[in-house]
Amino acid sequence: MPGPIRACVCSKDYGAMKIVVLWTDWVVFFVMAATLLYAWKVRHTPHLASTWRKAFASPTGSAATTVLAAFVSIGVLDTLHYRRLLSNSTGTAPTYGTETLSLLDHLLRRQQAGKERSYSAPLAYLAYEKEAVTTNGETRRIYPRLINAGTHLQDPAHDRAADVLTRGFVGAIKGMFVAGLLAGLLTWFKSRRNGRGLAAAWFDIRSGRTRMPLRVVLTTVSVLCLLSGIVLALSVEYHVFGTDRVGNDLFYVVMKSLRTALVIGTLSTLVTMPIAVGLGILAGYLGGWIDEVIQYIYTVINSIPYVLLIAATVLILMTFIDNHADLFPTAANRTDARLFFLCVILGMTSWTDLCRLIRGEVIKLREAEYIQAAQAFGVGTWRILSVHLLPNVMHLILISMVISFSGLVLAEAVLSYVGIGVDPAMQSFGTLINTARLELSRKPAIWWTLATAFSFMFTLVLSANIFSDAVRDAFDPRAIHN
C-alpha cells in the first residue's frame, strides 16, 4: 500500500530501492553527529582530552569500549533502512515492497530467509518436534529434516560433527586473517605516526609500551573476529543459535535486538538529559519558589510507580496508532513509532535522580568564589548558568549518562517481559525473554532462546557497565585527587 509520503517517514527513491528514515533512525544519526562533534571538542580541550584518555587508558575500559563499538556498528548497519523495488514497468509509478529492510537485513539475508516451520536446536539438522510424514503411502511420525539447515549433508548423523568442525575451523582461520589484517594496519599506522620502523611499532604494541592500551584493544578485536568468523561460517548452513517458535533464525533475531537495545539506551538518555540538567541547574542556582516547584514535581513523579505510568501511556499510544493507520504506512513505521514513544516515556520518568544530583552540586557550586566573582562583575544569570555552572557539572552528566544506559537496556527487557514494552513484532531482548518464559516449561526444555538472549544482553550490559566505571574513574574529581 505505497501511499503518499507520510508525515512520520522520510523516503527518497533511488532507482532500485527507496531510502527510508524512521524516527529512531533520525535519532541515531543525531546521536552519531553529536558524538562526533563532542569528540572534536574534546580534541581541542586539553583537560577533557586528558580525562578521556585516562578513561580509555584502563585495560578493562578499552576492552569494553571495543566490544561496545562492535555492537554499535551492528546497530548502525541496522539503522540504514530502505524498501525494495518490486516492479518498475515504464509508465506506471514504481511499486516498493511493504517490508522495510536494513543494511543488516541485506547482509544477513540468508539467515533471514532461511526460516524453518518451528523450533530447532542450535546446529541441529532435524526439527525439534515430530511431524506426520507420508512416505510411500505410509504415514509415520518422525523428526523431519530442517528445510534450511544441514541440507547439504548426505548422511547427517554421521557427517555433521566433522562438517561443523571443518566449517568452524575455516571460519576461525578467516576471522584470524581479518584480525591479522587489522593488526597490520594498526602497526603500519602507528609506525607512520611515530616515524619508527614497522618492527619497532609492532614490538611496542606487543609489549604494551603504547600510550593507549593497544595490545588490549587488539586482543579484544581478535577474540571478536575469531568468534564472529566461526559463527558466520556456521550460519551459512546451520542455525547457530537455533530457531524460535515461528522458525526464525535466532542469530538473525538477536542481531536485530541489538539495535533496539541501543536505541532504547541512547534515546531515553537523550530525553532525560535536557530535563534533568535544565531543571537541576535552575532549581539549584535560582532557589526560592522555582526550587520548590521543581522539587515538588520530581517528588510527585518519583512516587508514581513508573510501570503504571508506562503501562497507561503505552495503551493510549497503541490506541492512537490503531486509529491513525494512515500515518504509519508500514509495519516497520508502526513498531518504530512505538519504540520511539517508549523511549520518550522512559526518559520522562527517569530524570529525577540526575536532577536531584545536579541540584545538590549546583547548590554547592553557587557558593563557589568564582561564581561570586562573576556576580561581582554583574554577569547575567544565563551566562553564569551556561558558562560557569554547566561545564562544572558536565562530569556528573556524563557519568550518569553512561551509567543509566545499561539500566535502560535492562528496563526495556523488564517492560517487554510484562508486555508493555516494545511492539511484540519487534525483535528485542525483552520480547525474546518473554517468549522464553513459556519455552522453558516445555519438556524437553527449549533453552536456546533464553541462553542466546541472555548471553548477548549480558555482554552488552557488562561492557556498558565496565565502560561507565572507566568513565567515572576518569571524571570523578575524588578519584583525581588520589
Add this chain to the structure above:
Amino acid sequence: MLKLDQLRTEIYSSQGTVVAVDGVTLDIQPGETFALVGESGSGKSVTALSITRLLPDNACVAAGSVLLGGTNLVDLAERDMRRYRGRHISMIFQEPATSLNPVLTIGRQIIEVIETHTELHGAAARSKAIDWLRRVGIPEPERRIDTYSFQMSGGQKQRVMIAMALATEPELLIADEPTTALDVTVQKQILDLLLSLQRERGMSILLITHDLGVVAQVADRVGIMYAGELVELATKDEFFSRPMHPYANGLLGALPDVDKRGHTLEAIPGSAPTLTQAFHGCRFAPRCHAATERCRQEAPALYAQGATHAVRCFGFAPTNPVVISALPERIAGAGAHNRREAGDVLLRADKLRVRFPIRSGLMQRITGYVDAVHDVSFELRQGQTLALVGESGSGKTTTGKAILQLLRGSAVVDGSATLNGLELMTANDRQLHGARRQMQIIFQDPFGSLNPRMRVGEILEEGILSLQPDVSAVGRTERIAVLLDKVGLPRNCVTRYPHEFSGGQRQRIAIARALAVDPQLIICDEPTSALDVSVQAQILNLLKGLQQELGVAYLFITHNIGVVEYLADHVAVMQDGRIVEAGRSAELLSSPREAYTQTLLAAVPRARLKAV
C-alpha cells in the same frame, strides 16, 4: 630519645616518584620541644607520618631509620608498631573537626584509648578520662564527657584531641600544625596548654608548623625544611639571633610586620620546586640571591657551625665557602614618603546590618534570623587601605559581600553603603551595573576563585565583556596583555587553564581579573592567608605597588595582624558582628583601648630577629 637517621620517604604518584623526605637526620631530647618548620609541601607532615608509620598506601620509608629508645620503628611489624603508637608516641592533627569521630561521644573515644593502652578499665578509665578533660581545660568535664564533637567549638575539639593524645602518657607527642585552623586567641591558649602539660609530664614534643611566630613562642630547637631536606638546625635563640641559611633569612624577611611598613617585603622570588625531579645542585639555588655556579653543580652537605647549629649551604662550607652577599637593602619604600594624600571618601558604610534567614520544616519556611553583622559603620578614602580585622565568624566576609551586593536574595541587609555617593543598597540593576565597575573583590582561596573550566584569557575577559561591552575584541586583548604585565605573569598564559598555575600565580590572576575593569575599590578577603609566607610577601608587594601606581583603595579583610601592621592605614576590629574599635592603624595597634583588641594583639605570636 627520638633519632631520625638519613630518613628517606618516597611517595608513588601518577606524576612519578616524589621523594617527600630526603636524608633527614635529627634527634629530639627528652622534655624538649623541637619545631619542624617549612612551607607547604616541604615534607614536614610526611616526616611525622614516617615516624608513626601512618603513611598512605602508596608511600614507604625507602631508607634510613627511626630510633625510639633503641628500637628501630621502621623494621617493626605492624602489630608491634600499633603498641608503640599511643603508648610511646601520640599524634594530633591540624583539623580538629575531622580527627574526632562524630558519631561517638568524646568520652567513648578517650576511654577506648585509655583502656587499650593502660591498665585502667571501666569506671577507673572513665574517671581518668574526666580527669584529662579537666586538665585540658574543658569546663564541666563530668557533663561534657557524654557529648558529641559537633557540639563543641574548634578550640574545644583540639583540647579533646590533646586529652586523647596525652591520656596514654606518651613519651613523644607529635603535633602537626595543631593550631593552624584556630584563631590567634585560641591558638595561644592551646600552645600554653601544651607547654604546661609538657613541663608537668616531661614529654618531648615534635611541633610541625609553618608559622615562625609559633616557633619563637614555644620551641627549644628548630629545624627548617626545604624541598624535603633539612636545611638548617639550631636552637631557637641561635636561629632568631643569627639565621644562616639564605632561605631562613628570606622567610624572616618576608614576614610582614610594623617595622617593614613603607618598605617592600623581601619576597623570595619563584616558588618551591616539585619533588619528582632529580636534584643536582643546591635545591634552593634557583631562588637564592647568592647562588653561584658551584651551588648549581654540587649539593651542599649539612655543615656544623658550633655544637648545636648546622646549615646546608656552601656559604658555611669549611673549605672555600661561597660568599653570601647581604640581601639587597630594603628599598626604602616609596610608600613611606610618597604616600598619596588621602582623597575624598570613596566608600561609606553606615549602620550596616546583615541577617541570614534560618529555614526549617518541610516547606523551608523562615523561622528566624542569624545576626551576622550589626551596626557596622566605617569610611574608606580613595587610595587608602582599611583593614577589617577579627576572628573567624566575626562577620568580616559578610560585611564585604553585603557591600558588593552579593547577598541580595540570600540575606536581609539593612543600613546604607555608599560608593562615590551612590547608595548601593537601593540601587537598581542599571545603577548597580555601573557601580560594579568601581568595586571588585579578591577571594581567599586561589583554587576556588577561578573557574577551572575557563582559560585565563576568558577569565580576565569576562568582567570587561560584562561591564564595558563597548570595548572591542582588540581592545580587550590589549588590555589583558597589559594586566598580565602589571601582575607579573607571562603574556602567553591567556591560553592556559588555572590548574597549570601555582597558588601565588593564581592569586595574581585573580588580582588581574579584579583590575580588569579599573576599579577604585577592591575588597580583598584574606587574599594571602592560603599562601606560604614567601609567596604572601610577593602578593603583598604587588598589592602595595598597584595601590601606589593606580590609587585603588583596599578594604582588606584579614585575621593576620602582621599584614595589618604592614599594610593598613586604618583598622577596624570586629567581634561578633560589631566593630569594637577603629582608628588609624599606627595608634590603634600600639595603644589599643578596648580589652578585646588588647587580648587579640597579645595573642599574636611574633617572630623578630633578636639584636645580637
